Amino acid sequence: MRMVSRLLRATERRAIVGLSGLYATRMLGLFMVLPVLALYAGELEGATPLLIGLALGGYGLTQAILQIPFGLLSDRLGRKPVIAFGMLLFLAGSLVAASAESIAMVILGRCLQGSGAVAAAIMALLADQTREEVRTAAMASIGLSIGVAFAVAMVLGPWLAAAFGLGAIFWVTAALSLVGLVVLWGLVPRAPQRRHRDVGLDRAQLRSVLGRADLLRLDFSIFALHLLLMALFVAIPLRLLDAGLAVEHHGWVYLGIMGLAFVGMVPLVIIAEKRRRMKTMFLLAVAGLGLCSLGLGLAGEGRWGLLGWLLGFFVAFNLLEATLPSMLSKLAPAGAKGTAMGVYSTGQFLGAFLGGVLGGALVQWGGLEAVFYGAALIGLLWLGVIAGMAPPPHLSSEVVALGDEPQDALDSLMERLAEVAGVEDVLVVPEERVAYLKVDRQRLDSEALARVAGKREE
Numbered sequence: 001m002r003m004v005s006r007l008l009r010a011t012e013r014r015a016i017v018g019l020s021g022l023y024a025t026r027m028l029g030l031f032m033v034l035p036v037l038a039l040y041a042g043e044l045e046g047a048t049p050l051l052i053g054l055a056l057g058g059y060g061l062t063q064a065i066l067q068i069p070f071g072l073l074s075d076r077l078g079r080k081p082v083i084a085f086g087m088l089l090f091l092a093g094s095l096v097a098a099s100a101e102s103i104a105m106v107i108l109g110r111c112l113q114g115s116g117a118v119a120a121a122i123m124a125l126l127a128d129q130t131r132e133e134v135r136t137a138a139m140a141s142i143g144l145s146i147g148v149a150f151a152v153a154m155v156l157g158p159w160l161a162a163a164f165g166l167g168a169i170f171w172v173t174a175a176l177s178l179v180g181l182v183v184l185w186g187l188v189p190r191a192p193q194r195r196h197r198d199v200g201l202d203r204a205q206l207r208s209v210l211g212r213a214d215l216l217r218l219d220f221s222i223f224a225l226h227l228l229l230m231a232l233f234v235a236i237p238l239r240l241l242d243a244g245l246a247v248e249h250h251g252w253v254y255l256g257i258m259g260l261a262f263v264g265m266v267p268l269v270i271i272a273e274k275r276r277r278m279k280t281m282f283l284l285a286v287a288g289l290g291l292c293s294l295g296l297g298l299a300g301e302g303r304w305g306l307l308g309w310l311l312g313f314f315v316a317f318n319l320l321e322a323t324l325p326s327m328l329s330k331l332a333p334a335g336a337k338g339t340a341m342g343v344y345s346t347g348q349f350l351g352a353f354l355g356g357v358l359g360g361a362l363v364q365w366g367g368l369e370a371v372f373y374g375a376a377l378i379g380l381l382w383l384g385v386i387a388g389m390a391p392p393p394h395l396s397s398e399v400v401a402l403g404d405e406p407q408d409a410l411d412s413l414m415e416r417l418a419e420v421a422g423v424e425d426v427l428v429v430p431e432e433r434v435a436y437l438k439v440d441r442q443r444l445d446s447e448a449l450a451r452v453a454g455k456r457e458e
Contacts, residue, residue, distance in 0.1 A: 079193065086121065096108055098174060219347040226349075231359030244301070265322065296313070297371075297372030330396075398439050420444075
């Protein structure tokens with residue numbers, strides 16, 4: 001077995017910085033319209049609340065349909081060419097939306113943006129660029145970049161729209177696409193393509209993943225979470241306006257709320273992870289989303305009540321955004337995390353699409369309050385779906401790199417790894433020269449695992 005180090009190499013640092021930035025700029029462009037589209041799209045030809053909602057969530061439909069095909073295509077044609085093609089589609093969609101004079105063209109632009117569904121290909125390229133020992137930290141950097149992009153977008157979008165109009169957001173998004181292409185080809189190093197069960201989709205595992213009730217609950221949860229987000233943001237910007245908050249000040253409102261929500265979320269994540277109260281925090285967060293949605297409907301035009309309920313919503317939202325992927329990682333079988341995440345991401349994008357459509361329909365047919373009350377009912381349904389779930393086991397994923405051992409040595413390795421204290425699940429994949437483990441870190445005998453694997457830290 002080969003010696004390993006968890007210190008990042010120069011090429012790994014370049015790949016992590018470049019791909020995290022690429023992912024973040026792409027998500028920034030998608031999210032910047034979230035707090036402003038409902039305010040400005042009414043000026044476009046043919047605009048109705050339903051069509052505004054469709055424009056808001058339209059990217060999610062094409063993302064959901066194309067993200068897995070793009071990932072599989074990158075296995076055949078190469079990561080960088082597929083990512084570049086997806087970024088060009090994203091650029092084209094941004095240009096269409098930037099020059100749009102009708103809501104139909106904005107919808108077309110948003111759907112084109114979503115058709116550049118390169119998330120899976122970016123993750124696969126990052127996995128190609130990193131060793132198994134540092135891959136978890138590398139993937140965490142992508143998650144962090146998404147969170148930062150969302151917070152920045154919520155603040156930057158209102159400022160740009162107030163100063164230069166709705167089209168400016170899409171022009172900036174187009175410019176970010178060009179920057180992303182430069183980063184892709186100029187900063188991210190080349191790497192040989194490999195298969196990664198902890199990142200990519202394995203079609204052989206798809207049926208078993210879809211048959212797991214615990215994983216399906218999480219798929220429904222991310223679907224419902226982004227449905228609520230998109231539905232509410234058809235109404236929230238208008239409710240802020242009704243409360244006397246001028247459009248040019250919305251960015252400051254979101255800046256304060258996002259900052260306070262992050263501070264409020266951190267201790268709850270610590271309780272969930274460190275004190276092993278994951279299910280309790282999960283149920284409380286879902287109940288909080290439903291309650292805050294109801295409160296937003298009842299707040300009327302009262303400014304402080306509205307801001308208080310909005311803060312509560314984002315504390316719960318951020319908590320779930322942080323803990324749902326962690327729960328998925330704990331529940332997914334060894335070697336099936338990538339497949340489980342592919343299904344999960346598809347649910348997220350479908351939720352964004354249907355949330356925009358539902359929010360627009362409710363505003364059109366029932367007014368702003370109908371959106372908030374409808375969201376509260378969805379929260380209640382969601383709570384019913386997850387109420388009977390078992391607490392997730394507090395397991396972590398571990399990938400053990402194998403050397404050039406003969407086949408007969410690999411055949412017995414799974415049994416020997418499974419006998420190590422704290423190792424709960426094992427999958428040895430000879431063709432990838434890795435073993436995928438699920439471990440309980442509080443019980444894990446790290447020295448025994450190192451002996452069995454024949455590894456030692458540098």
